[in-house]
Amino acid sequence: xxxxxxxxxxxxxxxxxxxxxxxxxxxxxxxxxxxxxxxxxxxxxxxxxxxxxxxxxxxxxxxxxxxxxxxxxxxxxxxxxxxxxxxxxxxxxxxxxxxxxxxxxxxxxxxxxxxxxxxxxxxxxxxxxxxxxxxxxxxxxxxxxxxxxxxxxxxxxxxxxxxxxxxxxxxxxxxxxxxxxxxxxxxxxxxxxxxxxxxxxxxxxxxxxxxxxxxxxxxxxxxxxxx
Amino acid sequence: xxxxxxxxxxxxxxxxxxxxxxxxxxxxxxxxxxxxxxxxxxxxxxxxxxxxxxxxxxxxxxxxxxxxxxxxxxxxxxxxxxxxxxxxxxxxxxxxxxxxxxxxxxxxxxxxxxxxxxxxxxxxxxxxxxxxxxxxxxxxxxxxxxxxxxxxxxxxxxxxxxxxxxxxxxxxxxxxxxxxxxxxxxxxxxxxxxxxxxxxxxxxxxxxxxxxxxxxxxxxxxxxxxxxxxxxxxxxxxxxxxxxxxxxxxxxxxxxxxxxxxxxxxxxxxxxxxxxxxxxxxxxxxxxxxxxxxxxxxxxxxxxxxxxxxxxxxxxxxxxxxxxxxxxxxxxxxxxxxxxxxxxxxxxxxxxxxxxxxxxxxxxxxxxxxxxxxxxxxxxxxxxxxxxxxxxxxxxxxxx
Numbered sequence: 001x002x003x004x005x006x007x008x009x010x011x012x013x014x015x016x017x018x019x020x021x022x023x024x025x026x027x028x029x030x031x032x033x034x035x036x037x038x039x040x041x042x043x044x045x046x047x048x049x050x051x052x053x054x055x056x057x058x059x060x061x062x063x064x065x066x067x068x069x070x071x072x073x074x075x076x077x078x079x080x081x082x083x084x085x086x087x088x089x090x091x092x093x094x095x096x097x098x099x100x101x102x103x104x105x106x107x108x109x110x111x112x113x114x115x116x117x118x119x120x121x122x123x124x125x126x127x128x129x130x131x132x133x134x135x136x137x138x139x140x141x142x143x144x145x146x147x148x149x150x151x152x153x154x155x156x157x158x159x160x161x162x163x164x165x166x167x168x169x170x171x172x173x174x175x176x177x178x179x180x181x182x183x184x185x186x187x188x189x190x191x192x193x194x195x196x197x198x199x200x201x202x203x204x205x206x207x208x209x210x211x212x213x214x215x216x217x218x219x220x221x222x223x224x225x226x227x
Numbered sequence: 228x229x230x231x232x233x234x235x236x237x238x239x240x241x242x243x244x245x246x247x248x249x250x251x252x253x254x255x256x257x258x259x260x261x262x263x264x265x266x267x268x269x270x271x272x273x274x275x276x277x278x279x280x281x282x283x284x285x286x287x288x289x290x291x292x293x294x295x296x297x298x299x300x301x302x303x304x305x306x307x308x309x310x311x312x313x314x315x316x317x318x319x320x321x322x323x324x325x326x327x328x329x330x331x332x333x334x335x336x337x338x339x340x341x342x343x344x345x346x347x348x349x350x351x352x353x354x355x356x357x358x359x360x361x362x363x364x365x366x367x368x369x370x371x372x373x374x375x376x377x378x379x380x381x382x383x384x385x386x387x388x389x390x391x392x393x394x395x396x397x398x399x400x401x402x403x404x405x406x407x408x409x410x411x412x413x414x415x416x417x418x419x420x421x422x423x424x425x426x427x428x429x430x431x432x433x434x435x436x437x438x439x440x441x442x443x444x445x446x447x448x449x450x451x452x453x454x455x456x457x458x459x460x461x462x463x464x465x466x467x468x469x470x471x472x473x474x475x476x477x478x479x480x481x482x483x484x485x486x487x488x489x490x491x492x493x494x495x496x497x498x499x500x501x502x503x504x505x506x507x508x509x510x511x512x513x514x515x516x517x518x519x520x521x522x523x524x525x526x527x528x529x530x531x532x533x534x535x536x537x538x539x540x541x542x543x544x545x546x547x548x549x550x551x552x553x554x555x556x557x558x559x560x561x562x563x564x565x566x567x568x569x570x571x572x573x574x575x576x577x578x579x580x581x582x583x584x585x586x587x588x589x590x591x592x593x594x595x596x597x598x599x600x601x602x603x604x605x606x607x608x609x610x611x612x613x614x615x616x617x618x619x620x621x622x623x624x625x626x627x
Contacts, residue, residue, distance in 0.1 A: 054620040082541025093536040097243040
């Protein structure tokens, strides 16, 4: 469960303070599938970064699974990111000099999991995302869809409870993008909370709950009744 | 992130940036190799000089006429007197001193040697039987002024001279003429080559009485003295000076040079020289350290997005810091070890090219070279590593 209370985040542009998030209250239950939509500059990415503990709010509180984590230390927050949160980015953010398998392995290395166990889990992930034949290819040798599959495999290898996807299909064509969304939705079906930031209406409409943002505020919060 | 995973991951990074890593490793390796080779060279030169000095004798003192230092109290100069010469009597007095094992008076001159229709100019040493052992010369054949032949007109030929004059026959027993005087060849020196700029292969040795007559002099060129023990050298020097002062009516008009003093002077000079060139080589290591810092700073900029990603998937600032630190450590370590091998190999080549130069790097130089390389590499990586660790995750991720 994610619970944000009175979250405010301002950026300073010159001598002007810009509200990226203005007094946001939001509660997302475990296992929900949420899309956050809005024009650029509406604060949707900042909201995602704060949920993912990459950014700190200027004020307000953040509870994750009933624990107040706004005041936690950098090391504790890194541990939460490692164990509970998986990120999927528009630009994939794969490390170019590492192979697909090595990219997927990274979170396991950061968690200090022994090499033999890492091998088993990476192989399982490669299998699950149909990447076995691409295991030893570098990102430059992979197609866009394959790259995003590697990124999703990396985001899920630690079996996080929350997947945060920032425009996951932004760099993919419609067909591949839909395939990627199906993959993410499959994760949601197995119980993971899925939060997708997008400005694509069609994509956003797939989520069971759609949040509309503008100028750092939540404008609409709409639930699909047909589940 | 575990320690060994940090090391492995950073090693992988080093390997994947092949060209960059190779160049920086080369820079460090050349610095370390320079330190090792230059100390090897300096040390080799030092040992070469020590060997050369030791080869001319053991516990050697050399007495020469005249005073090496000027003094206002020496009235002789004002009165037009020259310093007194060293004489055979002086040599005999020195020989009676308890600290002295043996001594050899020496005269040197040049004369024409002729035999078997050949003629050439040679350097003539006038000496006694002791000259050969004191001066560490060796006879290949025959003898020189052994018991019962002290007054005989015998001559010892240098190895090259003997070969030139008697290429096909035995030199011993042959008769030669030196400045018109007839001598019987009683011995031939073993070939020793040049030492201290003096080639014993191209000299001849005759008894000192004959030499003094031939050169029409009663004074000696030098007196070579061998002390009993290394510890006797200083007291022998004082005793010799005192004996000669008494013999020369109270005038300090002789100089005694000890092999030891000359040796330690050369030793000090060459040691200082070695340190100086090592210092210059060490500067190249500092330069390599700055290169490491530059390369690591570029790496942080290049990999900003990657650092952001690592933070997003749960790396702590400490993990990032350690990764960059370990990367610099690998570069310095590989560079230092490669430099060590390169330096030792270079020293080996030096020794092969100049066999008389014992170019061995002292152990401290190898350790210092590797140590300085590691320390500069580590120091140079501290700033880039902390810069990487401090990067803001969101901003880093938005970098392309």
